[in-house]
Amino acid sequence: MTLSSPPGPSPKTSERYRAFHREVQKTFGERIFRITINTGLTCPNIDGTRAKGGCTFCQDASYLGLSFQEGLSVEKQLQTGMEYVRTRHQTGRFFAYFQNGTNTHAPVPVLKKIYNQTLANSNIAGLMIGTRADCLGPEVLDLLEELNGRTYLWMELGLQSHKNDVLKRINRAHTAGEFESAAKNLDKRKIKVCAHVILGLPGETPADTIDKARFINQLPVAGIKIHNLVVFKKTALEKQYREGTIALQDLKTYASACTDFLEHLRPDIMVQRLNAHGPREITVAPDWSINKMATMNAIHDELEKRDAWQGKKLGYEINALTS
Numbered sequence: 157m158t159l160s161s162p163p164g165p166s167p168k169t170s171e172r173y174r175a176f177h178r179e180v181q182k183t184f185g186e187r188i189f190r191i192t193i194n195t196g197l198t199c200p201n202i203d204g205t206r207a208k209g210g211c212t213f214c215q216d217a218s219y220l221g222l223s224f225q226e227g228l229s230v231e232k233q234l235q236t237g238m239e240y241v242r243t244r245h246q247t248g249r250f251f252a253y254f255q256n257g258t259n260t261h262a263p264v265p266v267l268k269k270i271y272n273q274t275l276a277n278s279n280i281a282g283l284m285i286g287t288r289a290d291c292l293g294p295e296v297l298d299l300l301e302e303l304n305g306r307t308y309l310w311m312e313l314g315l316q317s318h319k320n321d322v323l324k325r326i327n328r329a330h331t332a333g334e335f336e337s338a339a340k341n342l343d344k345r346k347i348k349v350c351a352h353v354i355l356g357l358p359g360e361t362p363a364d365t366i367d368k369a370r371f372i373n374q375l376p377v378a379g380i381k382i383h384n385l386v387v388f389k390k391t392a393l394e395k396q397y398r399e400g401t402i403a404l405q406d407l408k409t410y411a412s413a414c415t416d417f418l419e420h421l422r423p424d425i426m427v428q429r430l431n432a433h434g435p436r437e438i439t440v441a442p443d444w445s446i447n448k449m450a451t452m453n454a455i456h457d458e459l460e461k462r463d464a465w466q467g468k469k470l471g472y473e474i475n476a477l478t479s
């Protein structure tokens with residue numbers, strides 16, 4: 157007689173991928189909120205150092221955190237951000253998140269001052285620094301290595317696409333090879349890399365979604381932020397969208413692409429984000445992107461429906477996500 161074991165409890169949706177908030181809870185023993193800090197630094201893809209015009213989707217205003225007002229010092233932004241979060245949540249420590257602009261695009265003494273000022277605040281548990289692959293020269297890497305020895309550091313590195321023709325089309329002004337070198341250089345110094353990707357870029361096919369996960373898998377990447385494509389006002393993408401030269405995914409297609417991507421992603425990679433959204437006032441399309449909760453629900457529903465999990469198509473069991 158064959159005995160079949162009763163079905164176990166089905167995993168919660170957030171356990172179908174290695175959710176960053178769970179990893180933070182394990183490391184710090186508490187929930188830690190991000191505070192967005194604006195350094196006022198620009199970008200080599202905007203100021204002409206590398207190119208002009210910026211990425212076609214870039215609308216820096218969409219990244220401004222609630223703590224940012226033009227000209228506020230880092231200390232003031234930290235204080236305002238902490239006060240705001242504490243009106244809603246009981247929390248002690250925070251990550252300082254340098255999101256908009258390219259936050260290593262300045263002379264090293266300038267960068268040193270910004271990050272030292274931030275770490276001088278005893279409530280800061282770590283730094284998350286957004287930058288580009290072409291702004292990580294040896295002196296910057298030396299500084300980051302030193303910071304990494306003092307705090308919990310993540311470098312947030314935009315890849316967006318693994319295909320150079322697509323990167324050209326979105327005016328990214330760097331190649332996939334440059335991303336690869338930058339990720340390897342950071343890893344040599346034991347600095348954690350969080351890769352940013354956009355699914356459904358113009359010129360990409362459904363097969364490219366899976367190839368993009370494969371590209372990430374062979375690199376020393378420890379975290380990922382997965383985004384849908386959003387058209388913001390006053391961007392080159394807005395013009396293309398209004399002229400009808402680009403198409404956007406609907407929510408169902410994005411949820412399916414996101415699930416495909418996760419199924420092909422290494423299970424040790426921490427998933428830090430699954431959507432992109434901006435304020436309604438500056439969002440042109442798609443409408444569904446404004447509702448973050450609905451986007452998350454659609455992805456979670458798709459994971460449940462397929463009984464899918466991160467790394468499943470690579471042959472990993474679901475318990476690889478908790479080991």
Ligand code: SF4
Pocket residue numbers: 199200201202209210211214215256257258288314
């Ligand atoms: S690299 Fe970042 S900041 Fe620079 S143009 Fe592109 S999206 Fe904007």
